[in-house]
Amino acid sequence: MAAASSRPALSITLRLGGMRPWVAPVLLAAALVLLPFVGNEFLAYQIGLFLLYGVAAQGVALCWGRLGFLPLGHALFFGLGAYLSGGILKAAQADAVWYLLLPLAALAPAVLAWAVARLVFARSYHSGPYFSLITLALTMLGFLAANRFSSLTGGFNGMTEIPELPGLDRYGAMYWAVAALALVSTTGLTVMLRRPIGTLWSAISQNEDRLQFFGFATDRMKALAFGLSALCAAAAGVLFAPHQGIVTPQTVGFLLSTELVIWAAVGGKASPFGALLGAVLVGYASSELRDNFAYWEVVVAIAFMAVVRFLPDGIAGFVTRLLNRGPATSAQISAPVEAAPAIFPASRSSRAELAFDDVYSGASGIAIINGLSLKLSGPGVRCLIGPNGAGKTSTFNTLTGRLPSQSGSIQFADQKVGRWAAWRVARLGIGRKFQIPSVFSQLDVRDNLAIALWANRLHGLQSLSNRPKQWQTPLLQELLNLFPALRNSLDIPAGRLSQGDRQALEFVMMALPEPRLMLLDEPCAGLSPGETQRMMDAIKTVAQRLDAAALVIEHDMSAVERIADHVYVMHQGRLLAEGSLAQVQANEKVRAVYAGGHK
């Protein structure tokens, strides 16, 4: 890092990622302003249509390129906005009060989208391709409805004779409204992507589970993002109606939905600029060439397939990669620092009191946890041992909402958490570290640490502010001193760290939200003796510093001896024995299990 940071400033300005944030929007604004003068007003009118489509495609790109789920029916929200706007503008001819309702034409489809996503993701938070098919089916329903309810929509022929917005001539001044929308959405989305919420969105697409274990309600975050992306589409639709003067069922249909996806893909699904450019370039070229060149659509289809196969981030991603050649540099070396706020009260005030009472759990008819009763009270490090298949990791899973308990009760800090979602358990102050370290592999170490610091601290609106990126806590500094390798790799993607450093990173991340109970699943797996020693010290240090309890799954008895005063032994899904290590080692039943004797 030292070498990278001392590189000349030139390499920094060449990086798009590190480029001054205002450069790109200013370039876009200049291009939009120049267009009617370089070309003519009619060209501006034609391009205006594809700018609107481009804003809708930005919505698709937000969900797909950032959050990792693909909406296949975004035309529904575009068309809904257009129909509502058309209806309101027609009504406003008679009574100008109707103009006041125009914002609702953009908001209502967004709320609908949010509600749909909220319901679907609440049921299964990583709904994946099934969510895509649902959006596809919805847009087809919309198409049927638009054809069917012809008294409202004009049916097959569409809603016609939609008046212009007052004072905005369709072929003249209307362009400026369209350009303003494109500029606002592009800038707005770009700014959001640089804020904590943008980092969290990327984190969702990379490792949604990990975020849940940090206490982030990812299903709700995805629903909100889907609502926002629908807002983009609907706002574009609201301007589409007066811009075109007609809204047909095609605007809510399957075909436009597919085109939005294609434009976002070809332009670049990871960047708002890419999606906008994709719509304008491909869309405009298609409209010009479609009728003159029979094989044009074939060419577009081949280009689309090639992009999906070879250029996952489209043209924008390709250009960015060209510009970014050369070593990564850190733009945040001298970033100011501010003390992170205290963690949420619910987590701060809970006591480390855990009780499993006769818990049963299993999958496909096989009992994994089979009448487990276990009590843990007050701070300190304990170990959980037992032969393979004893149900140690499953115990963690039932506690953190990954394996629902079928009977019995699990209490933590006076709350029955047996069937809670992972994020709710995490908010109570339970941190979890996995046997195979689970980090956000494409985000750099700095962002990984930041996300962990935000866990149980970040309130909704703060995620739009830049300041949480500068948060620090004394614990973070202390842990970075314990693991200096992390301090030296702050700008490296977490996926490139060695196994040992990744274990260290995940442990540090687990500790940053200051949990009351730490669940550590073989934290020393794959570590060298030296690293093991350091990890053991770190566990003890953190438990003391936070006055927290730790439950460590460990196979290495010398390690157990070093850190734990109290040991639980599990066998066949229940507790076999507990006590000091010497006590359990003397226990006949434990010896039988470990020596492979009778059961």
Place this chain on the structure above:
Amino acid sequence: MMDSATVLTGLNLGYALCTLALTTLGLAIVFGLLGVMNMAHGEFVMLGAYAVVVVQKLGLPLPAAVPLAIAICGALGWAVERWLIRPLYARPFDTLLATWGLSILLRNLVEAIFGKGYQNVQSSAAAPMAFLGTSYPAYRLFLMALTVVLMLALVLWYRRSNAGLKVRAMTGNPTLARALGIDTGKLATRAFVMGVVLAGLAGVLLAPIVRVEPAMGVDYLLNAFFVLVVGGLGSLAGLTSGVGLIGGTQAGISSLIDQTAGYAAVLVLSILFLWLRPQGLYGRR
């Protein structure tokens, strides 16, 4: 004795369900077993139908379309699996989009060659024969019988044959299957080719009785997806119950209200399943 109107209604329903099943079989393999969301499934059906058009234009007897469709869909399927899908197996969204691109490509290619309009397929498919006290087009009866035979053959292949066992091993645990010496790459290619060839054959069989046009595939694709989603993947019980539910709903609501309402009901049903029971009627998760 049943009156002929009841028999006719029953036959029509059976026919509707059988064509639905016929066009779903191919996707049942590609999506159900390989997990590839093949958005170009309907276009392979369309290619099969156009094979009939080509054969007819050349003045050959219609059955000559069968080897032609097998050759075209097989070669295309092999190339597509090899170059487009295999590199994307781990990326479900990208597979979906790549095959989507393929569907647009095929549709527009056919449109550029044959034109946008309907193709006329001359056949004696409408010729009726006496059946259970009523008269019904012989070709439809043949189609229904063939569909049932095909489904049974597919199930026997899947449950009893060596290749079926290997496929089941592969879908259950691909890594272990590879470790046991099963060439999963080759197996997946074969299964994919088999799936798209079945789709093409469905197109050949349906060509005489449906409208043949470049955009005909979309409906087959979506209905097939919905059948598999509702019924669950990888079982005959799932496939038949999916066909029954989707086809029955569509036919029932269509006769009660109208076609649009029938289709809307299918969409609503599918959304409910995707939302509340994505593993399907019989699936476990």
